[in-house]
Amino acid sequence: MTAQTAHAAPSTTAIATDTAGHGTRRKVLWGAQILLAAFLLIGSGLPKLVGQADAVETFDLIGWGQWFRYVTGVIEVTGAIGLLIPRLAGLAATGLIGLMAGAILTQILVIDPAWSALPAAFAIVFATIAYDRRTETRQVLRSLKR
Template sequence: MTAQTARTAPSATAVRGMRRKALWVAQILLAAFLLIASGLPKLMGQADAVESFEQIGWGQWFRYVTGVVEVAGAIGLLIPRLAGLAAAGLIGLMAGAILTQILVLDPAWSAMPAAFAVVFAAIAWDRRAETRELLRSLKR
C-alpha cells in the first residue's frame, strides 16, 4: 500500500460509522413499514389482513398477536438500546412469515420477509454489543 492510498482509504472507525448510519436509515424505513403498512392494518381489522389470517386458519387472535409484535418491533428498532433485540425478534417473525407464505399463502411473496430478515440480521449483528449489555443489565 502506498502512502497516497493509506491517506485516502477510510479508517475502520469511519467505515463503522457509515455502516451504522446506513443501518439507521434501514431501521427507520423498516419501522415505518412495520408500523404503518403492516402492524396497524392488522390491529385495525383491515379487510385484506382479516382475509389473509382467515386463509392461514389460526383465527383472528393470531392477527392481533402478529400486529402487536410488529408494532412493538417497529418501536424497538427506533430505540438504540433495544434495536438489536428487536431486530433479533423480528427475524423470528420473518421466519414465520416466510413459512406461512410458502406453505399457505403465495410462495412468491416469501422473498419480501426473507429480504427483511437479512436486514434485521445485519441490524442485530451491528447492535450485538448493546444487546449484550441490555441482557447483562437485566440479570443484575
C-alpha cells in the same frame, strides 16, 4: 526488517478508516431501521390491529383465527418501536427475525411462495442490524441479569 516491526500496531490511518466505515454502516443501518419501522408500524402492524379487510382475509386464509392477527400486529408494532431505540434495536431485530421466519413459512406453505422473498430480505436486514447492535444487546441482557 525485524519480527518486531513486521507486527507493529495498526496505523492511525487504518484505525480512522475502520471507524469511518463503522460510522457509515451505522448510518445506513439507521436509515434501514427507520424505513422498516415505518413499514412495520404503518403498513403492516396497524392495519392488522384495526382490522383492515385484507388483513382479516389473510388471517382467515392462514386458518389460525383472528387472535393470531392481533398477536402478529402487536409484535410488529413493538418491533418497529424497538428498532428506533438504539439500546433495544438489536433485541427488536432479533425478535423480528423470528417473525420473518414465520412469515416465510406461511407464504411458502399457505399463501403464495413467490412472496416469501420479501420477509426473507427483511430477515437479512434484521440479522445485519442485530449483528451491528450486538454490543448494546449484550449490555441490555447483562442489566437484566442483575
